[in-house]
Amino acid sequence: MKFNKIAMAISLGGLALAGHAQAAEDKLYLFNWTEYMDPAIIEAFEAEYDVEVVQNYFNSLPEMFAKLNAGGVSQYDIIVPSNYYIPRLIKTGLVQELDRDKLDNLDNVMAQFQDPSYDPGGRYSAPYQWGTTGIIYNAETFPEAPKSWSLLFDPEVNPSHPFALMGDGQVSMGGACAYLGHGYDCTGMDAWREAARLLIETKNRGTFSGFSDGTPALQQLARGVIHAGLSYNGDFFFYKDENPESFANLEYMIPDEGAEMWVDAMMIPAEAPNPDLAHKFIDFILDAEIGAQLSNYNYYASPNAAAEPHLDEVLTQPPIQPSDADMERLRFTPSLEGDQLQTFQQLWSEVQAR
Numbered sequence: 001m002k003f004n005k006i007a008m009a010i011s012l013g014g015l016a017l018a019g020h021a022q023a024a025e026d027k028l029y030l031f032n033w034t035e036y037m038d039p040a041i042i043e044a045f046e047a048e049y050d051v052e053v054v055q056n057y058f059n060s061l062p063e064m065f066a067k068l069n070a071g072g073v074s075q076y077d078i079i080v081p082s083n084y085y086i087p088r089l090i091k092t093g094l095v096q097e098l099d100r101d102k103l104d105n106l107d108n109v110m111a112q113f114q115d116p117s118y119d120p121g122g123r124y125s126a127p128y129q130w131g132t133t134g135i136i137y138n139a140e141t142f143p144e145a146p147k148s149w150s151l152l153f154d155p156e157v158n159p160s161h162p163f164a165l166m167g168d169g170q171v172s173m174g175g176a177c178a179y180l181g182h183g184y185d186c187t188g189m190d191a192w193r194e195a196a197r198l199l200i201e202t203k204n205r206g207t208f209s210g211f212s213d214g215t216p217a218l219q220q221l222a223r224g225v226i227h228a229g230l231s232y233n234g235d236f237f238f239y240k241d242e243n244p245e246s247f248a249n250l251e252y253m254i255p256d257e258g259a260e261m262w263v264d265a266m267m268i269p270a271e272a273p274n275p276d277l278a279h280k281f282i283d284f285i286l287d288a289e290i291g292a293q294l295s296n297y298n299y300y301a302s303p304n305a306a307a308e309p310h311l312d313e314v315l316t317q318p319p320i321q322p323s324d325a326d327m328e329r330l331r332f333t334p335s336l337e338g339d340q341l342q343t344f345q346q347l348w349s350e351v352q353a354r
Contacts, residue, residue: 025274025277026050026051026052027051027052027053027054027274028045028051028052028053028054028077028078028274028277028278028281029053029054029056029075029076029077029078029273029274030053030054030055030056030076030077030078030080030281031056031057031058031064031067031072031076031078031079031080032055032056032057032058032078032079032080033057033058033059033080033264034057034059035215035235035238035298036080036129036264036298037055037294037297037298038293038294038296038297038298040293040297041284041285041290041293041294041297042055044284044290045281045284048284049277049280051277053281056076059213060167060168060213061081061082061085061168064079064081064085065081065085065088065089065094068089068094068269069092069094072269073094073269073270073271074269074271074272074273075269075273076269076272077268077269077272077273077274077275077277077278077281078266078267078268078272078278078281078282079095079266079267079268079269080128080264080265080266080267081264081265081267082262082263082264082265082333083116083118083262083263083264083265083332083333083335084118084170084262084332084333084334084335084336085335086118086119086124086125086265086267086335087118087119087335087337088335088337089124089267090119090124091337093270094269094270095124095125095267095268095269095270096124096268096269096270096272096275097123097124098122098123098124098125098126098268098279098282099279102276102279102280102283103126103279103282103283103286104283105283105286105287105288105306106122106126106283106286108286108287108288108291108304108305108306108307109122109126109127109286109303109304109305110303110304110305111305113127113130113263113303116263117332118263118332118335119265124267125265125266125267126265126266126282126285126286127263127264127265127266127303127304128263128264128265128266128285128294128303129234129263129264129294129295129298129300129301129302129303130261130262130263130264130300130301130302130303131232131233131234131261131262131300131301131320132232132233132254132259132260132261132262132319132322132326132330133166133171133230133231133232133233133259133260133262134230134231134232134233134252134253134254134255134259134319135149135151135152135228135229135230135252135253135254135255136217136218136221136228136229136230136231136236136250136251136252136253137151137221137227137228137229137250137251137253138161138221138224138227138228138249138250139249139250139251140249141161141227141228141249142158142161142227142228145251145253147253147254147255147256148179148255148256148257149175149176149178149179149255149257150179151163151228151253152165152175152179152202152228152230153175153176153179153198153202155205155207158207158227158228159207160207161207161226161227161228162207162208162209162225162226162227163207163208163209163226163227163228163229164208164209164210164211164212164217164220164226164228164229164230165199165202165203165208165211165212165229165230166211166212166213166214166217166229166230167211167212167213168213169344169345169348169351169352170333170334170336170344171230171260171333172199172211172230172351173192173195173196173199173344173347173348173351174186174259174260174331174333175230175255175259176195176196176198176199176202177191177192177195178255178257178258178259179198179255179257180194180195180198181257182194182195183258183331184257184258184259184260184329184330184331184333185258185331185332185333185334187334187336187340189343192343192344192347193347196347196348196350196351199351200350200351200354203351203354204354209225209226209229211352212226212229214231214232214235215231215235215239217229217230217231218231218235218236218239221247221250222239222243222246222247222250223246232300233252233299233300233319233320234298234299234300234301234320235299236250236252236299237252237299237314237320238298238299241299252319254319254322254326254329254330255329256329257329258329258330258331259329259330259331260330260331260332260333261322261327261330261331261332262332262333263303263332266281266282266285268282286304288304288306288307288309288310289307289310291304291306291307291310292304292307292308292309292310292311293310295307295311295312295315296310296311296312296315299314299315299320300320301315301320301321302315
């Protein structure tokens with residue numbers, strides 16, 4: 001689910017590059033989040049099937065959706081969206097059903113991901129990784145930080161230190177809803193309006209630094225530009241391992257009021273140039289050892305039950321694997337459609353404008 005550091009130019013350039021996919025039967029075009037795939041896995045797949053994998057990147061789900069609508073539906077073989085965009089992709093006809101007869105390793109998927117609410121029966125998607133969105137904060141600045149959204153929304157808890165919210169409107173709105181007692185996955189109009197008012201008030205505090213997604217927020221935290229923000233558990237530990245000194249004082253927290261659990265899944269666009277190879281790639285990722293290798297690389301939890309014996313120990317403990325108490329408070333971000341989606345977008349536009 002991740003917003004990362006590769007330049008936007010790479011992402012934008014990828015669409016033009018992918019235009020040649022129709023004529024390249026020996027190439028698989030993968031459209032994924034950045035820093036989310038072990039290069040060794042790509043090399044192994046290329047060697048196994050004597051093909052070339054061309055990776056293109058997106059930095060947000062709206063960007064991915066827009067590119068598919070702009071022609072990417074016939075230019076990519078695999079996309080990796082998050083759960084709450086999956087119903088939208090299915091309803092708009094941008095993706096095709098999976099041929100389960102070509103996916104021998106589907107049985108490796110954990111029971112809780114076999115029949116997900118966002119794709120009943122798993123007809124269109126196969127899980128890739130899963131994780132949580134939480135608050136990253138400077139423990140030196142906040143030595144007694146509450147395990148709460150109040151670190152971002154209550155000026156008495158944080159009266160003077162810069163902080164950021166996430167540019168993904170549903171995540172920030174969900175956090176505000178949770179703080180107000182409506183639950184992270186709230187969808188009621190009254191709750192949304194109250195959450196929007198809170199976000200506008202929060203934006204107008206002098207310590208609000210802006211909206212910063214995923215990796216940019218982590219970079220600002222590491223530099224001390226902000227002292228609290230939102231990001232993803234795997235990204236946090238990936239960069240902490242990469243730069244332990246800069247991340248020494250930073251901690252990851254799942255608020256007690258509730259927060260987001262998400263699943264990223266592999267899907268095949270409706271007009272993918274090489275759907276057979278796409279199925280081979282999905283099945284390759286669902287292999288027990290490859291699935292573990294993927295999680296060991298990017299620090300996200302695996303939805304692959306068969307991969308568990310091969311996982312590094314850190315991946316089996318909180319916060320990569322949330323505690324039972326935290327799991328009870330985690331919720332999927334709701335998938336919005338039609339009038340509900342339009343209303344939400346209007347409210348979020350008002351938050352951004354004011």
